Amino acid sequence: MKTDIVEQIKDRVDIVELIRQYVPGLKRAGKTYKACCPFHKEKTPSFTCSSEKGLFYCFGCQEGGDVFAFLMKMENLSFKEAVERLAxxxxIEYQPTQALTGEEQRRASARKVLDFARQYYHKNFMSRAGEHARAYVKSxxxxxETCEHxxxxxxxxxxxxxxxxEQTGYSKADLKDAGLCTQTEYGLREYFRNRxxxxxxxxxxxxxGFGGRILGEGEPKYLNSPETILFTKSHILYGLNFAGPAIRKAGRAVLLEGYMDVIGCHQAGVTYTVAPLGTSFTADHAKLLRRYTQNVIVLFDPDEAGLKAALRGALTKQKLFLKQ
Ligand SMILES: [Zn+2]
Known part of the structure; x- marks a missing residue:
C-alpha cells in the first residue's frame, strides 16, 4: 500500500463529515464533536471526533482511530477496501498496485456476471415476454417506478x-461461481427458470444474488440463490442498500418478513424497512443493523417459539432495543 495515497486521503477527507453520514446526531462541543457512540449502546454521548486531529475516540468503549479505522469498523471492511472507498x-484516482489474488478475481468475475444477469432479467421482464410477470406484480x-427501482x-x-x-464473454465457471447455474447430470442448468x-x-x-418467485404452478414458491463466494444469507438484509440512510435518519429500523413486504413499504414511503432472507434472523443480521440504529421494530410474527427466542437473543446480544 503506497503511503502517499493514505496521506492524501487523510488530508482530503474530513473525519467529522464522514462520521456525520453514519451518526447524524453529531454536535459541536468546543473544538470537537460529540454524539452517542455508534459502536456501543449508550444514552449520554461519550463518542468524540475532531477534524483538526482527524481522529475519533469513544470514552465508553475505547474504540478510536482515524478515517480508515472508522470506516473499517463501521462497514466491516479490510484496510485495502477502506482505502478504495475513501479514495x-x-x-482521488487510485489503482491498487497489488494484483488481485485468485479469490479476489473470482469474486470480481462473479460480481460482473451477477450485474449482467440482473440487467438481462430486468430487460426480459420489461419486454413482451414479460407480460405475465408484469401482470402479476400489477395485481x-x-x-x-417501483419495478424499476x-x-x-x-x-x-x-x-x-x-x-x-456466453455470448457476452462470461464462462460457465463464472456462472457457477455466481450461483446462477448448477451442474446436473444433464449438463449445466440455470438455477432460476421462469421466475x-x-x-x-x-x-x-x-x-x-437473487430471489425468485414462481409464476403460476410449481414448487418451491420462493427460491434464493445458493450460498456463493459473494452471497451468505445470514449477512444480508433485503432492502438495506436503499433503507440505510432512511434508517439512520428515522433512528429506527423495521424488520419485515419478505421481499414483497419491503417493496410495498418502500413504495408507500416507509423506507426504513428491511427483511432477512428466509425465516432465520442471525447474530450477523443484528450486527449489520447495529451499524445503522439501536432501535429495531419487528413487524412479523415468527410462529415458532424457538425462532422468536433466537431473534430476541440475536438482537439483545448486539445491544439493540427490540419492540414488537
Ligand atoms: Zn463507544
Whole structure:
C-alpha cells in the first residue's frame, strides 16, 4: 500500500463529515464533536471526533482511530477496501498496485456476471415476454417506478441465460461461481427458470444474488440463490442498500418478513424497512443493523417459539432495543 495515497486521503477527507453520514446526531462541543457512540449502546454521548486531529475516540468503549479505522469498523471492511472507498469519496484516482489474488478475481468475475444477469432479467421482464410477470406484480399493486427501482426481472426458459452470458464473454465457471447455474447430470442448468426475479443487494449496493418467485404452478414458491463466494444469507438484509440512510435518519429500523413486504413499504414511503432472507434472523443480521440504529421494530410474527427466542437473543446480544 503506497503511503502517499493514505496521506492524501487523510488530508482530503474530513473525519467529522464522514462520521456525520453514519451518526447524524453529531454536535459541536468546543473544538470537537460529540454524539452517542455508534459502536456501543449508550444514552449520554461519550463518542468524540475532531477534524483538526482527524481522529475519533469513544470514552465508553475505547474504540478510536482515524478515517480508515472508522470506516473499517463501521462497514466491516479490510484496510485495502477502506482505502478504495475513501479514495473514491475524495475523488482521488487510485489503482491498487497489488494484483488481485485468485479469490479476489473470482469474486470480481462473479460480481460482473451477477450485474449482467440482473440487467438481462430486468430487460426480459420489461419486454413482451414479460407480460405475465408484469401482470402479476400489477395485481400486487406495484407501480412501474417501483419495478424499476427494485429492478424486478424475469428469468427466461432454460438455456437462454447461459447462451446470452456466453455470448457476452462470461464462462460457465463464472456462472457457477455466481450461483446462477448448477451442474446436473444433464449438463449445466440455470438455477432460476421462469421466475419473477428480485435482485438481492448487499448494504453497499453490489448485487450478490437473487430471489425468485414462481409464476403460476410449481414448487418451491420462493427460491434464493445458493450460498456463493459473494452471497451468505445470514449477512444480508433485503432492502438495506436503499433503507440505510432512511434508517439512520428515522433512528429506527423495521424488520419485515419478505421481499414483497419491503417493496410495498418502500413504495408507500416507509423506507426504513428491511427483511432477512428466509425465516432465520442471525447474530450477523443484528450486527449489520447495529451499524445503522439501536432501535429495531419487528413487524412479523415468527410462529415458532424457538425462532422468536433466537431473534430476541440475536438482537439483545448486539445491544439493540427490540419492540414488537
Ligand atoms: Zn463507544
Amino acid at each position: 473514491d469519496l475524495a475523488g 400486487r399493486n406495484l407501480t412501474k 427494485f429492478e424486478l426481472g424475469l428469468s427466461p426458459a432454460p438455456g437462454a441465460l447461459i447462451a446470452a452470458a 419473477l426475479m428480485f435482485p438481492i443487494w448487499n448494504q453497499r449496493g453490489d448485487t450478490v
